[in-house]
Amino acid sequence: MSEAGAVSPFEHQLVRTNINASPGTTGAGVSFTPLEHLDGIITPSRLHFERHHSGIPTIDPDKHQLFIQGLVRKPLVFTSAVLARYPMVSNIHFLECSGNSFRANSKSAKHLSCGSVHGLISGSEWTGVPLKMLLDEAGIQAEAKWLVASGADAGAMNRSVPLSKILDDAIVALYQNGEPLRPANGYPMRLFLPGWEGNMSIKWLQNIVLTREPAMTREETSKYSDLQADGTAKLFTFPMGVKSVITSPSPGLLLNKDGVYQIKGIAWTGSGKIRRVEVSADGGKSWADAQLDSHVLPKALTRFRAAWKWQGNKAVLLSRATDEFGAVQPTKTVALSGNSPGNFYHFNGIQPWRVHTDGSVSNGFV
Amino acid sequence: MSEAGAVSPFEHQLVRTNINASPGTTGAGVSFTPLEHLDGIITPSRLHFERHHSGIPTIDPDKHQLFIQGLVRKPLVFTSAVLARYPMVSNIHFLECSGNSFRANSKSAKHLSCGSVHGLISGSEWTGVPLKMLLDEAGIQAEAKWLVASGADAGAMNRSVPLSKILDDAIVALYQNGEPLRPANGYPMRLFLPGWEGNMSIKWLQNIVLTREPAMTREETSKYSDLQADGTAKLFTFPMGVKSVITSPSPGLLLNKDGVYQIKGIAWTGSGKIRRVEVSADGGKSWADAQLDSHVLPKALTRFRAAWKWQGNKAVLLSRATDEFGAVQPTKTVALSGNSPGNFYHFNGIQPWRVHTDGSVSNGFV
Numbered sequence: 001m002s003e004a005g006a007v008s009p010f011e012h013q014l015v016r017t018n019i020n021a022s023p024g025t026t027g028a029g030v031s032f033t034p035l036e037h038l039d040g041i042i043t044p045s046r047l048h049f050e051r052h053h054s055g056i057p058t059i060d061p062d063k064h065q066l067f068i069q070g071l072v073r074k075p076l077v078f079t080s081a082v083l084a085r086y087p088m089v090s091n092i093h094f095l096e097c098s099g100n101s102f103r104a105n106s107k108s109a110k111h112l113s114c115g116s117v118h119g120l121i122s123g124s125e126w127t128g129v130p131l132k133m134l135l136d137e138a139g140i141q142a143e144a145k146w147l148v149a150s151g152a153d154a155g156a157m158n159r160s161v162p163l164s165k166i167l168d169d170a171i172v173a174l175y176q177n178g179e180p181l182r183p184a185n186g187y188p189m190r191l192f193l194p195g196w197e198g199n200m201s202i203k204w205l206q207n208i209v210l211t212r213e214p215a216m217t218r219e220e221t222s223k224y225s226d227l228q229a230d231g232t233a234k235l236f237t238f239p240m241g242v243k244s245v246i247t248s249p250s251p252g253l254l255l256n257k258d259g260v261y262q263i264k265g266i267a268w269t270g271s272g273k274i275r276r277v278e279v280s281a282d283g284g285k286s287w288a289d290a291q292l293d294s295h296v297l298p299k300a301l302t303r304f305r306a307a308w309k310w311q312g313n314k315a316v317l318l319s320r321a322t323d324e325f326g327a328v329q330p331t332k333t334v335a336l337s338g339n340s341p342g343n344f345y346h347f348n349g350i351q352p353w354r355v356h357t358d359g360s361v362s363n364g365f366v
Numbered sequence: 367m368s369e370a371g372a373v374s375p376f377e378h379q380l381v382r383t384n385i386n387a388s389p390g391t392t393g394a395g396v397s398f399t400p401l402e403h404l405d406g407i408i409t410p411s412r413l414h415f416e417r418h419h420s421g422i423p424t425i426d427p428d429k430h431q432l433f434i435q436g437l438v439r440k441p442l443v444f445t446s447a448v449l450a451r452y453p454m455v456s457n458i459h460f461l462e463c464s465g466n467s468f469r470a471n472s473k474s475a476k477h478l479s480c481g482s483v484h485g486l487i488s489g490s491e492w493t494g495v496p497l498k499m500l501l502d503e504a505g506i507q508a509e510a511k512w513l514v515a516s517g518a519d520a521g522a523m524n525r526s527v528p529l530s531k532i533l534d535d536a537i538v539a540l541y542q543n544g545e546p547l548r549p550a551n552g553y554p555m556r557l558f559l560p561g562w563e564g565n566m567s568i569k570w571l572q573n574i575v576l577t578r579e580p581a582m583t584r585e586e587t588s589k590y591s592d593l594q595a596d597g598t599a600k601l602f603t604f605p606m607g608v609k610s611v612i613t614s615p616s617p618g619l620l621l622n623k624d625g626v627y628q629i630k631g632i633a634w635t636g637s638g639k640i641r642r643v644e645v646s647a648d649g650g651k652s653w654a655d656a657q658l659d660s661h662v663l664p665k666a667l668t669r670f671r672a673a674w675k676w677q678g679n680k681a682v683l684l685s686r687a688t689d690e691f692g693a694v695q696p697t698k699t700v701a702l703s704g705n706s707p708g709n710f711y712h713f714n715g716i717q718p719w720r721v722h723t724d725g726s727v728s729n730g731f732v
């Protein structure tokens with residue numbers, strides 16, 4: 001009997017990897033979900049990825065307030081206790097940092113684990129109040145087309161969101177995987193925009209201002225925009241693209257001897273459901289359909305699996321996802337073609353894992 | 367950045383309650399999920415209920431073996447590493463101790479929280495290898511109709527399971543909520559029988575013996591059987607009955623002032639899906655349909671919600687679940703009618719919560 005169950009002492013590898021703050025910044029950094037040690041479509045909350053720009057504030061929920069103002073007929077203020085008296089919805093969704101996989105192309109990634117490269121994606125059950133309901137109560141003025149949401153962190157992270165998305169499926173999330181949000185994920189409340197780049201799901205949500213135009217904040221201009229080959233920046237790439245990655249085999253997981261292995265991984269798209277995942281063990285010369293687990297949910301991780309007989313020779317493993325609208329995950333070359341080679345955000349190219357004759361696995365991009 | 371995210375220091379109530387070991391026993395006890403502080407259909411693994419009869423063994427997964435023997439053509443032995451090379455399935459299901467709610471009728475339960483009374487139910491994503499696949503490999507002999515599964519705990523907990531259930535949807539579970547099982551829930555592997563009484567989902571699964579008949583073990587005769595009014599015991603009540611409970615408002619959660627509140631709770635049935643949940647605020651004189659959250663999955667928790675305007679007066683809150691086959695959750699009187707009043711296991715009667723004029727809530731059975 002105990003207040004809380006613990007993890008096995010034999011599962012010491014079940015931790016996140018981190019990139020520390022850049023020199024000169026405060027409270028910035030990244031924690032990666034160890035995808036290669038997980039299965040299913042739910043990520044334990046303590047292993048959910050984190051990306052902070054200005055640290056993690058310690059917030060007393062009884063003192064925190066959410067303000068709704070700007071182009072509304074009646075500005076409103078909400079506390080957690082008041083929000084608990086509103087209807088809620090609960091759905092399983094992924095959350096992906098739009099900078100996820102930014103290391104895939106780097107030379108240093110040759111032996112990095114799947115999670116250390118692609119682990120800025122996690123899956124959770126998110127529960128909260130539809131933001132539409134709160135805006136309807138405040139009264140949306142006809143000229144309002146956007147809102148600017150900002151957080152209670154030291155940097156007051158802020159992003160502009162089209163009102164159409166808010167009215168579709170945005171929530172003020174209060175629970176993650178059944179329990180109140182954890183501080184690193186926005187306690188006591190965060191904006192949650194299913195399928196859209198993670199940075200927009202403002203943590204420690206404090207202020208919502210309805211506007212005519214986007215605010216063109218730092219985080220939607222200088223950052224989180226896609227540099228193009230012609231030197232311009234493409235703004236407002238909101239839904240995350242169709243994508244998949246093989247979580248096992250992957251770098252760091254050794255194949256012991258030849259025989260049958262299960263290729264397994266996750267696929268997702270910000271547009272809806274995954275329809276199909278194909279895998280290749282010969283670098284793309286031939287493909288076979290993977291099996292999808294039974295829970296194929298919109299804007300959620302979908303787990304795929306395929307049996308593979310390893311003969312002990314070199315192999316290149318690929319996975320390629322297709323969404324319900326027919327969009328197909330691109331190769332790296334295609335993924336980067338419209339953009340400059342320095343492209344950083346929104347990379348969804350197919351990840352090759354190179355299997356060596358000794359059973360080790362390395363990043364096929366390097 | 368950190369290896370693992372933490373819970374907010376303001377959420378000190380987010381712990382399990384416990385009943386310590388009975389005098390004279392070793393390693394026995396119960397930990398209850400704090401249902402009244404949770405939402406959604408996933409229970410964080412550290413808050414999953416626990417029921418131990420002989421403590422929690424510390425098992426090195428590299429040394430643990432699963433034996434399949436008895437009426438098979440070829441006895442087999444599996445390690446975790448070998449099982450990882452088999453196809454897996456992943457599904458969200460509830461797990462309920464068949465002794466759940468045994469305290470509902472006790473006088474001491476008057477002010478016990480919802481979780482302390484009904485918290486031997488939790489919801490998780492369970493991932494593992496279909497046991498059918500392993501039995502097919504061993505070769506099921508024609509006369510085999512049952513199997514006896516036992517664990518690697520000190521007491522070698524064992525239960526008989528009809529082969530038909532095994533061939534339907536039983537798995538050898540390796541992951542819970544995305545990560546390897548925790549020791550308290552059977553690490554490194556457990557039997558998982560969706561919808562059936564929790565005790566049969568043998569933790570630390572070590573031995574499977576195919577048999578002609580059930581073994582009539584202690585835990586399916588003296589215990590986990592239902593004492594009837596005539597003094598006989600009803601054996602083998604496997605699927606958990608259709609049931610629901612309001613998690614909020616509930617004892618310990620104070621209503622602050624009159625106005626609109628959300629009645630919310632969970633419903634489940636071992637037979638399949640929940641079709642409907644009704645709620646009453648007047649002790650059953652009138653009923654209204656609650657809203658079901660979007661994830662209505664077979665043999666899983668279903669979250670329901672209903673708005674309720676509290677006028678500041680006395681009220682008795684009830685919830686009543688109906689499953690997809692039309693089975694309706696019974697009242698306490700009906701639930702106990704076939705059995706002796708001392709009935710302990712499989713209680714699924716409707717739980718009344720009594721709301722008092724000061725906004726406090728108590729158990730309506732007392």
